[in-house]
Amino acid sequence: xxxxxxxxxxxxxxxxxxxxxxxxxxxxxxxxxxAGKTSVLDMIAGLARPDEGRIAVGGRVLFDAEAGIDLRPExxxxxxxxxxxxxxxxxxxxxxxxxxxxxxxxxxxWIAFEQVVEFLGLGGLLTARPRRLSGGEAQRVAIGRALxxxxxxxxxxxxxxxxxxDRREEIMRVIERIRxxxxxxxxxxxxxxxxxxxxxxxxxxxx
Amino acid sequence: MALxxxxxxxxxxxxxxxxxxxSAAAMVATLPVGFALAWALARGRFPGRVLxxxxxxxxxxxxxxxxxxxxxxxFGGQGVAGRWLAAMGMPVMFRWTGAALxxxxxxxxxxxxxxxxxxxxxxxxxxxxxxxLGASPMRVFVTITLPLALPGVLAGxxxxxxxxxxxxxATITFVSNIPGETxxxxxxxYAALQVPGQEGIxxxxxxxxxxxxxxxxxASEVLTRRMGMRAHVL
Numbered sequence: 463x464x465x466x467x468x469x470x471x472x473x474x475x476x477x478x479x480x481x482x483x484x485x486x487x488x489x490x491x492x493x494x495x496x497a498g499k500t501s502v503l504d505m506i507a508g509l510a511r512p513d514e515g516r517i518a519v520g521g522r523v524l525f526d527a528e529a530g531i532d533l534r535p536e537x538x539x540x541x542x543x544x545x546x547x548x549x550x551x552x553x554x555x556x557x558x559x560x561x562x563x564x565x566x567x568x569x570x571x572w573i574a575f576e577q578v579v580e581f582l583g584l585g586g587l588l589t590a591r592p593r594r595l596s597g598g599e600a601q602r603v604a605i606g607r608a609l610x611x612x613x614x615x616x617x618x619x620x621x622x623x624x625x626x627x628d629r630r631e632e633i634m635r636v637i638e639r640i641r642x643x644x645x646x647x648x649x650x651x652x653x654x655x656x657x658x659x660x661x662x663x664x665x666x667x668x669x
Numbered sequence: 670m671a672l673x674x675x676x677x678x679x680x681x682x683x684x685x686x687x688x689x690x691x692s693a694a695a696m697v698a699t700l701p702v703g704f705a706l707a708w709a710l711a712r713g714r715f716p717g718r719v720l721x722x723x724x725x726x727x728x729x730x731x732x733x734x735x736x737x738x739x740x741x742x743x744f745g746g747q748g749v750a751g752r753w754l755a756a757m758g759m760p761v762m763f764r765w766t767g768a769a770l771x772x773x774x775x776x777x778x779x780x781x782x783x784x785x786x787x788x789x790x791x792x793x794x795x796x797x798x799x800x801x802l803g804a805s806p807m808r809v810f811v812t813i814t815l816p817l818a819l820p821g822v823l824a825g826x827x828x829x830x831x832x833x834x835x836x837x838x839a840t841i842t843f844v845s846n847i848p849g850e851t852x853x854x855x856x857x858x859y860a861a862l863q864v865p866g867q868e869g870i871x872x873x874x875x876x877x878x879x880x881x882x883x884x885x886x887x888a889s890e891v892l893t894r895r896m897g898m899r900a901h902v903l
Binding site for chain 1: 792794795797798799800801802803804805808812813816817
């Protein structure tokens with residue numbers, strides 16, 4: 463099992479609940495906007511605390527309300543690729559890429575800086591500031607930063623939504639390569655049916 | 670030329686130097702307190718937050734003579750804090766340190782405001798991203814929050830410095846107007862105005878005040894702009 467999730471959280475007057483267990487590869491979390499998909503990612507990353515339930519990834523329990531387990535975000539080993547990239551504006555691309563890498567325990571670093579730069583084609587961008595990047599470039603940096611932090615799994619929140627058609631294709635290929643070559647479990651949030659059908663081996667519908 | 674360096678007497682240089690010393694000390698002393706208060710007001714959720722906000726801003730609206738009188742009660746010769754400071758070998762009564770204390774209290778609201786605005790303009794989503802990348806809350810503060818808020822913190826310091834240079838009412842009430850000890854630029858101008866035939870001194874000191882304050886305000890504004898803060902401190 464990759465992701466085992468059974469949680470609920472109250473957001474305002476709404477209750478968001480999700481329960482699923484996934485196999486390896488990419489699992490799509492699919493549903494209309496506002497269905498609470500991002501809230502589910504936030505709970506897995508430890509950025510939001512579920513009211514109740516349990517979260518485990520790759521057999522490691524990250525949250526269990528009954529057992530009183532609630533790992534801090536920084537030890538969950540999650541590579542969160544945000545919809546809005548969230549690159550650090552006061553650091554260069556290289557500074558962003560190395561940010562998580564510096565803090566990861568040496569034995570948690572499963573991929574080298576040079577490998578990531580090569581894999582994502584970031585060679586020419588290392589000294590650039592994030593605000594000078596195009597959407598596709600920023601998304602590749604965000605993915606690289608997540609990989610280098612020693613992530614054991616990836617959470618991707620609509621990574622293609624703010625890109626034009628060419629860039630979507632480019633990032634889609636990157637994601638397929640991560641799936642096929644790096645074999646990381648990925649939870650992929652989208653509201654685009656075609657995107658989901660192309661990338662994901664498994665689909666969880668939320669409404 | 671009223672402002673040619675050789676027309677400024679040694680006494681006047683002494684006044685300028687004292688003013689800069691008092692303002693610098695006030696700025697340094699206010700910074701940790703101001704930062705802690707700004708943090709609490711920007712990020713804290715606790716009962717009495719509105720009251721704290723009000724208390725911090727009180728020196729901005731109170732008659733300065735009231736602030737000076739309160740300082741006298743707390744830090745004066747009979748005051749609890751005053752006796753404690755004197756016992757610690759840091760007396761403030763009729764000393765330049767007392768002038769710095771008065772300036773510090775008067776500068777606090779402006780500094781807190783600037784730092785608070787800069788902290789509030791830091792994108793919390795970036796902090797969340799840093800947590801998922803393995804940074805502890807302390808590490809997030811040092812590597813993300815502080816660098817992003819830094820221009821605002823510097824702007825707040827400069828603004829506090831400028832406010833201290835202009836401090837008059839609380840100072841003269843609290844530590845009196847003693848040449849060479851508590852007589853900063855505004856107090857010296859006031860003293861010179863009391864005596865006929867001192868117009869030259871008044872003009873020179875007033876122009877110097879305008880110059881110093883303008884430099885400080887422009888510096889603060891430049892820092893604020895660099896940060897792209899939506900709300901300006903001025």
